[in-house]
Amino acid sequence: MNRSITRRHFHCLGLAAAAPAWLPRAAQAQGGPVEGKHFVRLSQPVAPAAAGKVEVVEFFWYGCPHCFSLEPFVEQWLAKLPADVAFRRVPAAFTPQYEFHQKVFYAFEALGLLGSLHRKFFNAIHVDRKRLVTEADVAAFVSANGADGAKVADAMKSFSVIGKARQAKQLSDAYGVDSVPMLGVQGRFRTSAAMAGGVDKAFLVVDHLVELARKG
Incomplete structure (x- = not known):
């Protein structure tokens, strides 16, 4: 997989285009992340799916190197997920790939394989540099990792998966997602690694937005 920011990957936001790095010390002096710089408030709120x-x-694409770089920070953050916070991943759909x-x-x-295959699929693309771009590629990958590749290929064409993909597109549009990785909070805010100043700072901004959402 070519990792350069090409016409094919323009929706995968490069950190070379990032805003100036936000550092905790500077943020303390400013009172925290700054609206309009480190995050955006949605003009039209989106109803969250997690009641209470x-x-x-997290809006992402498996082929995006910056989404791949963010993944360890997602996992670190999830390891300390507060009881009143719900997290979900939503794959973006800007192009056929x-x-x-x-x-x-x-x-x-749908097949209960995210826990075992999500990170491995990322690794196959960005570490092993495999081109997982056809159903045959995916089926072979799944089979090599101990699951039923044919079932996954069939599920990709199922009514439920197509419906989930349609809902994901609607949510991405509602959040105004135009690049990945991007993070939305409570249907009211969005931020990104670029806005935060790096993948290592994205969840510092998310934590701030979670606090804002708690305060209503």
């Missing part, structure tokens, strides 16, 4: 909790949504990987994600989810 603050919802955090994004849409294909979107169906892979929801097929994994």
Whole structure:
């Protein structure tokens, strides 16, 4: 997989285009992340799916190197997830290749394979440099990792997966997602690694937005 920011990958936001790095010490002096710089408030709120909790949504693409770089920080953050916060991943769909990987994600989810295959699929693309761009590629990958590749290929064409993909597109549009990785909070805010100043700072901004959402 070519990792350069090409026409094919323009929706995968490069950190070279990031805003100036936000550092905790500077943020303390400013009173925290700054609206309009480190995060955006949605003009039209989106109804969160997690009732009674603050919802955090990660918009991503398996082929995006910056999403791959963010993944360890997602896992670190999830390890300390507060009881009143719900998290979900939503694959973006800007191009046919994004849409294909979107169906892979929801097929994994439908078959209970996300826990075992989500990170491995990322690694196969960005570490092993495999081109997982056809159903045959995906089926072979799944089979090599101890699951039923044919079932995953079938699930990718199922009514439920197509429906989930359609809902994901609607949510991405509602949040105004135009690049990945991007993070939405409680249907009211969005931020990104670029806005935060790096993948290592993205969840510092998310934590701030979670606090804002708690305060209503």
